[in-house]
Amino acid sequence: xxxxxxxxxxxxxxxxxxxxxxxxxxxxxxxxxxxxxxxxxxxxxxxxxxxxxxxxxxxxxxxxxxxxxxxxxxxxxxxxxxxxxxxxxxxxxxxxxxxxxxxxxxxxxxxxxxxxxxxxxxxxxxxxxxxxxxxxxxxxxxxxxxxxxxxxxxxxxxxxxxxxxxxxxxxxxxxxxxxxxxxxxxxxxxxxxxxxxxxxxxxxxxxxxxxxxxxxxxxxxxxxxxxxxxxxxxxxxxxxxxxxxxxxxxxxxxxxxxxxxxxxxxxxxxxxxxxxxxxxxxxxxxxxxxxxxxxxx
Amino acid sequence: xxxxxxxxxxxxxxxxxxxxxxxxxxxxxxxxxxxxxxxxxxxxxxxxxxxxxxxxxxxxxxxxxxxxxxxxxxxxxxxxxxxxxxxxxxxxxxxxxxxxxxxxxxxxxxxxxxxxxxxxxxxxxxxxxxxxxxxxxxxxxxxxxxxxxxxxxxxxxxxxxxxxxxxxxxxxxxxxxxxxxxxxxxxxxxxxxxxxxxxxxxxxxxxxxxxxxxxxxxxxxxxxxxxxxxxxxxxxxxxxxxxxxxxxxxxxxxxxxxxxxxxxxxxxxxxxxxxxxxxxxxxxxxxxxxxxxxxxxxxxxxxxxxxxxxxxxxxxxxxxxxxxxxxxxxxxxxxxxxxxxxxxxxxxxxx
Numbered sequence: 001x002x003x004x005x006x007x008x009x010x011x012x013x014x015x016x017x018x019x020x021x022x023x024x025x026x027x028x029x030x031x032x033x034x035x036x037x038x039x040x041x042x043x044x045x046x047x048x049x050x051x052x053x054x055x056x057x058x059x060x061x062x063x064x065x066x067x068x069x070x071x072x073x074x075x076x077x078x079x080x081x082x083x084x085x086x087x088x089x090x091x092x093x094x095x096x097x098x099x100x101x102x103x104x105x106x107x108x109x110x111x112x113x114x115x116x117x118x119x120x121x122x123x124x125x126x127x128x129x130x131x132x133x134x135x136x137x138x139x140x141x142x143x144x145x146x147x148x149x150x151x152x153x154x155x156x157x158x159x160x161x162x163x164x165x166x167x168x169x170x171x172x173x174x175x176x177x178x179x180x181x182x183x184x185x186x187x188x189x190x191x192x193x194x195x196x197x198x199x200x201x202x203x204x205x206x207x208x209x210x211x212x213x214x215x216x217x218x219x220x221x222x223x224x225x226x227x228x229x230x231x232x233x234x235x236x237x238x239x240x241x242x243x244x245x246x247x248x249x250x251x252x253x254x255x256x257x258x259x260x261x262x263x264x265x266x267x268x269x270x271x272x273x274x275x276x277x278x279x280x281x282x283x284x285x286x287x288x289x290x291x292x293x294x295x296x297x
Numbered sequence: 298x299x300x301x302x303x304x305x306x307x308x309x310x311x312x313x314x315x316x317x318x319x320x321x322x323x324x325x326x327x328x329x330x331x332x333x334x335x336x337x338x339x340x341x342x343x344x345x346x347x348x349x350x351x352x353x354x355x356x357x358x359x360x361x362x363x364x365x366x367x368x369x370x371x372x373x374x375x376x377x378x379x380x381x382x383x384x385x386x387x388x389x390x391x392x393x394x395x396x397x398x399x400x401x402x403x404x405x406x407x408x409x410x411x412x413x414x415x416x417x418x419x420x421x422x423x424x425x426x427x428x429x430x431x432x433x434x435x436x437x438x439x440x441x442x443x444x445x446x447x448x449x450x451x452x453x454x455x456x457x458x459x460x461x462x463x464x465x466x467x468x469x470x471x472x473x474x475x476x477x478x479x480x481x482x483x484x485x486x487x488x489x490x491x492x493x494x495x496x497x498x499x500x501x502x503x504x505x506x507x508x509x510x511x512x513x514x515x516x517x518x519x520x521x522x523x524x525x526x527x528x529x530x531x532x533x534x535x536x537x538x539x540x541x542x543x544x545x546x547x548x549x550x551x552x553x554x555x556x557x558x559x560x561x562x563x564x565x566x567x568x569x570x571x572x573x574x575x576x577x578x579x580x581x582x583x584x585x586x587x588x589x590x591x592x593x594x595x596x597x598x599x600x601x602x603x604x605x606x607x608x609x610x611x612x613x614x615x616x617x618x619x620x621x622x623x624x625x626x627x628x629x630x631x632x633x634x635x636x637x638x639x640x641x642x643x644x645x646x647x648x
Contacts, residue, residue: 193380193382195378195379195380195382196382196384198349198369198376198378198382199376199378199382199384200384200395201348201349201368201369201370202347202349202369202370202372202374202375202376202444202453203370203375203395203396203399203443203444203446203447204370204371204373204396204399204400204447205370205395205398205399206370207370209399213395213398214384217386218384218385218386220386295385295386
């Protein structure tokens with residue numbers, strides 16, 4: 001008797017688990033369908049087109065060939081890709097250097113002040129990248145841009161146009177990503193027990209030592225996530241490089257657009273897009289590895 | 298003077314005064330408890346001593362030197378936080394040896410120091426453990442070892458045992474006390490648990506509403522509470538209205554009762570409150586002829602094992618007496634008992 005009781009209860013238990021599993025499966029059907037419909041199918045089409053032969057009669061090409069992939073070693077593609085990666089890393093680095101200290105100070109403020117700041121950052125998310133880009137174009141312009149202030153202050157002799165320039169593209173994209181960074185870092189920072197830093201100071205650490213030895217390692221995960229978000233948002237940037245940059249500042253996104261629209265070579269554009277996805281995926285894996293598992297206090 | 302001196306310390310957050318004009322002297326090598334209900338300012342007072350909070354006014358002196366504005370990292374005070382605040386990204390050895398990073402000493406010597414400390418807190422060979430692999434008691438010990446690694450001039454603990462279960466807590470109290478006596482390090486321990494304070498401390502500082510209510514050795518605080526708050530907060534007490542006859546005697550219900558010498562500023566004829574601990578109430582059987590002694594009606598009896606708690610209605614008031622089980626065996630079953638007070642057991646309260 002005493003032997004059969006446990007076996008009955010485990011049988012019941014596993015039945016429960018099985019029912020739970022089937023429940024969660026049906027619950028997952030809808031998101032699964034959505035992912036297939038809106039990510040799976042388009043990606044499959046992209047992949048298919050990238051293996052098609054360029055055909056003037058059909059914009060999407062026809063037949064099967066790997067010509068488009070052979071075209072990936074063209075200097076213009078490689079240059080565009082390298083430039084995109086450099087731009088993404090530059091923007092992500094600058095924005096984290098601004099966003100992390102800013103968020104640290106915000107998280108240390110009074111509750112109401114914190115909310116005001118966060119709402120301020122969030123509202124800039126409401127602006128589209130296009131709108132922000134044209135605003136920056138005006139800011140950097142010769143007629144009404146910031147160079148006029150420099151002239152007023154006596155730093156310049158006459159106003160100049162600050163576009164097209166690499167710095168202009170970077171500045172605009174940093175502005176675009178900073179709110180994302182703040183939103184990613186804030187939860188971790190505000191939840192972090194401040195007694196870690198206090199403990200470090202009782203143990204003899206100067207404020208900057210506590211910052212580098214305790215705060216940064218504890219925030220490794222949120223920082224990596226924020227960095228990753230910036231990289232992913234920036235690597236596919238299209239409007240800002242097109243409007244604020246010259247041909248030297250064309251990202252891989254702009255090149256894809258040119259190849260697809262101006263050159264009418266959709267298979268080639270699709271192949272570049274696949275390459276961009278692969279590179280982005282590799283960057284995500286790498287930065288995710290650096291971020292580690294994170295800590296819960 | 299050797300030791301810590303706090304002089305007229307006040308701390309306000311906006312309109313809230315959390316610590317109000319506190320002056321204290323803590324002698325070198327003593328184990329002192331700050332005891333009080335939550336929100337009484339005890340933690341804030343400790344944080345000011347540690348330099349984590351700046352006082353609104355007043356001074357903190359260590360060995361006669363004013364350290365009020367000195368940054369925390371230059372004070373060399375070891376502190377155990379309520380949350381322990383063990384660094385999760387460092388292993389046990391990294392946590393304990395953290396303060397040694399900022400000392401110029403040989404790496405080998407640092408390793409030796411860490412293993413010495415681990416032996417001290419009874420966790421030998423745990424250097425490589427991750428913090429999240431430790432049990433509650435082990436984390437406690439690591440936090441204590443970490444705070445002691447720098448050989449601090451003052452050892453501060455902010456309710457470090459509150460997260461432990463009762464048994465482990467008792468055990469840690471004993472260990473902490475032994476450790477402190479071994480190291481002879483001046484220690485301040487913040488707690489809201491009066492039992493913990495009574496068993497662990499050389500000296501107790503009772504705080505309420507940001508003010509120090511009484512400072513003294515545990516037994517003195519228990520026997521001679523100075524005011525109603527202390528009498529109420531520490532242990533059980535009978536608070537009885539009385540009239541002063543002279544500094545050594547009061548009048549209760551028309552009977553004169555000897556009390557411990559009252560505060561000097563008390564006048565004859567003044568109405569005061571007298572505190573008598575349950576052990577100070579002496580019960581005896583009523584004489585057969587009834588007599589004129591003050592009798593109380595037994596209303597409730599609770600046997601706690603080591604003693605028996607007897608609640609009586611005495612005149613218009615309820616009082617509690619504590620008698621030994623042997624004595625209770627003689628008195629049991631009698632509905633009325635004569636109430637008396639042991640010599641010097643009653644003390645007059647300030648307010």
